[in-house]
Amino acid sequence: MIPLKFGAGLGLAAAFAISAGPAFADEGMWTYDNFPTAKVNAAYGLKLDQPWLDRVQAASVRLTTGCSASLVSKSGLVLTNHHCVVECVQDLSSEKTDFVKEGFAAATREEEKKCPGMQAEILTSITDLTKDIQAATAGKTGQDFIRARDAAMAAAEQATCAGDPQLRCQVVSLYRGGQFKLYKYRKYADVRLVFAPEFATAFFGGDPDNFNFPRFNLDVGFLRLYEGGKPVSTPQHLTWVSRAPKEGEATFVSGNPGSTNRLMTMSQLETLRDLTIPVGQLQRSEMRGRLTRFSEESAEHKRVATDPLFGIENSFKVFYGQQSALNDKTFMDAKRAQEAELKAKIAADPKLAAEIGDPWAEIANAQTAYANNYLRYRQIEGGATYSNLYHYAEMLVRAAQEQAKPSAERLPEYAEARLPLLEKQLLDVKPIDAELEEVSLGFWLSKTREYLTTDDAAVKAVLGKESPEGLAKRTVAGSKLADPAARKALWDGGLAAIQASDDPMIQLFLRNDPAARAVRKTWEAEVAGPTDRAAERVARAKFAAYG
Structure with a gap:
C-alpha cells in the first residue's frame, strides 16, 4: 500500500490519500467544499456521500498550536501527535516533576490538566467570499491593497462570529489569493492533557522531527475538550479499527495541512x-x-x-x-x-x-x-x-x-x-x-x-x-x-x-x-x-x- 497525502491550504480541510495498488497511486488535495465525490466513487468503486463527508469534518479538530487532531470518543477525547502536545506537557512540568521525560497519564478525569494557551476548533461551515474580497481590493495597489483586503476579511469575520463566545471565524486565502473562504469554527478554549508517553518513547531514534523512525515510536498524545468544567459531548467521532490496512484499500486523512507554496513563481x-x-x-x-x-x-x-x-x-x-x-x-x-x-x-x-x-x-x-x-x-x-x-x-x-x-x-x-x-x-x-x-x-x-x-x-x-x-x-x-x-x-x-x-x-x-x-x-x-x-x-x- 502506498499512502499519499491529499491536503488543502489554510484552515481545516479534507485531505485524502487513495492507494490504487502496490505499484501506483492517485493523489489530490481538496477542501471539504470541493471534494470530487462522484469522480472518486466512480474511479474506486466507493459510495462516499455528503453525510459521510460531514461526519468526518465534524470529527476533525484543529489545534491553535498548528496541529491536526481527531475526536475519538463520545466524551471529547482527542487524538493527535506527541509533538502537538509536548509544549503543553512542558508547561505543566516543573523542576520536581518532569512530565516530558517521565510521561503523563491521567488516571481519572479530575487529573486531566488544562493546556495553557491551547484552543481546539471544529469546522462547521465554509462560505466563499472571493468576489467580496476581490471587489474590496479592486483598483488598489501596494499598502492600500493590503489594508483594503485585511479590512474586508476582518469585517467578514466580525459580522459572522462577533459576540458569540463559542465561535471563531477566519477568512483564509487559498491558491495564493485565487480564492477567499470564511471558515466558521466551534471553538473550545478549555483543552486538557490526558496522556503523553515518555519523550524517549515518542522520540525514539533521536531524529529531530522523528520522521525517519515513525514505525518504532509511540508518537501520540491524547487531549480532552471541556466546556463549563465538564467534558464535551461529541457523538460525531472516529472509531478505532484494529485490523491492518489492506493492499489497495482507499485511505482518507482529514486535517489542517500547511501551505504547499506550489503557486510560487x-x-x-x-x-x-x-x-x-x-x-x-x-x-x-x-x-x-x-x-x-x-x-x-x-x-x-x-x-x-x-x-x-x-x-x-x-x-x-x-x-x-x-x-x-x-x-x-x-x-x-x-x-x-x-x-x-x-x-x-x-x-x-x-x-x-x-x-x-x-x-x-x-x-x-x-x-x-x-x-x-x-x-x-x-x-x-x-x-x-x-x-x-x-x-x-x-x-x-x-x-x-x-x-x-x-x-x-x-x-x-x-x-x-x-x-x-x-x-x-x-x-x-x-x-x-x-x-x-x-x-x-x-x-x-x-x-x-x-x-x-x-x-x-x-x-x-x-x-x-x-x-x-x-x-x-x-x-x-x-x-x-x-x-x-x-x-x-x-x-x-x-x-x-x-x-x-x-x-x-x-x-x-x-x-x-x-x-x-x-x-x-x-x-x-x-x-x-x-x-x-x-x-x-x-x-x-x-x-x-x-x-
Whole structure:
C-alpha cells in the first residue's frame, strides 16, 4: 500500500490519500467544499456521500498550536501527535516533576490538566467570499491593497462570529489569493492533557522531527475538550479499527495541512533559495547551538530547553529539505518548464492575456524590494521570536494601540474577531524560565546588531549603550510580565496603563515599535502588496488553463 497525502491550504480541510495498488497511486488535495465525490466513487468503486463527508469534518479538530487532531470518543477525547502536545506537557512540568521525560497519564478525569494557551476548533461551515474580497481590493495597489483586503476579511469575520463566545471565524486565502473562504469554527478554549508517553518513547531514534523512525515510536498524545468544567459531548467521532490496512484499500486523512507554496513563481523560489532560507537556517543553527550549550549546563536547563530545542531542530530539517529541493537542477528546471507552459497557454488567448497581464514580471520586480528590506523586516518587525516575555510585551502594546482604532483600520492580527484567542494566549498561566529568556532575548539583540550594524538608528534606539547580553539580563530580571496578573492589569488598563508602565520589557518593545511599524509599512507597500496582488492573477491564470 502506498499512502499519499491529499491536503488543502489554510484552515481545516479534507485531505485524502487513495492507494490504487502496490505499484501506483492517485493523489489530490481538496477542501471539504470541493471534494470530487462522484469522480472518486466512480474511479474506486466507493459510495462516499455528503453525510459521510460531514461526519468526518465534524470529527476533525484543529489545534491553535498548528496541529491536526481527531475526536475519538463520545466524551471529547482527542487524538493527535506527541509533538502537538509536548509544549503543553512542558508547561505543566516543573523542576520536581518532569512530565516530558517521565510521561503523563491521567488516571481519572479530575487529573486531566488544562493546556495553557491551547484552543481546539471544529469546522462547521465554509462560505466563499472571493468576489467580496476581490471587489474590496479592486483598483488598489501596494499598502492600500493590503489594508483594503485585511479590512474586508476582518469585517467578514466580525459580522459572522462577533459576540458569540463559542465561535471563531477566519477568512483564509487559498491558491495564493485565487480564492477567499470564511471558515466558521466551534471553538473550545478549555483543552486538557490526558496522556503523553515518555519523550524517549515518542522520540525514539533521536531524529529531530522523528520522521525517519515513525514505525518504532509511540508518537501520540491524547487531549480532552471541556466546556463549563465538564467534558464535551461529541457523538460525531472516529472509531478505532484494529485490523491492518489492506493492499489497495482507499485511505482518507482529514486535517489542517500547511501551505504547499506550489503557486510560487520562479523568481520567488530563487529568492527563497538564495536569501530567505539561508538566513533562517543560519540563525536556527546558531540558536540550536546556544540551546544545546544551555542544556548541558544543568539538568534543569536541559528540562526547560527540551521543547524549544525540539522545535528548532524540527524547523531546521524542514528547511534543509526545502533548500535541497531548490538546489536540485532537475526540480528547478521542471518548475521553470511548468511556468513557461502556463504563460504560453495564457498568451494563446488574447482576451485572457489582456485580463491577466504579466503578474510573473510584477512579482519578479518585487524581489529587489524583498532583498533590500528582508533582513530589516525579519529582525525589527519579526522581533525576538524565541522570547515569550517579548512576545507578551508586543501583544500588550500593540493591542492597546490598535484597539484605540476602528477594527477595519487596525493591524489585522488585532481585529475585533481575533482578540479573544489573543487574550487567552496572553493571560493563560504559563511557566517562564528567566535564564532561558535571557538566552532567547540576547540572541535576537545580538543578531539584530550584527545584521543591521551598530550605526543603525533602530539598533541604537533599542540597545543604547548596552551590550545585547547586558540588556537582555537587565530586562528579563526587571520585567513582571511572567506574572499573569501583571499581564492582565496591563491588558485591562489599555493604552493608559501601557503608557504609564515602567516595565523594562514594555519599554524595550516601545523603543523598537516605531522602526518596526515603519519597515512593516515599507514591506506592505513594496513587497507584500505588489506580490499578493499579482499572485491573485497567477491563480486566475492557473484556473483558466487547468481548471
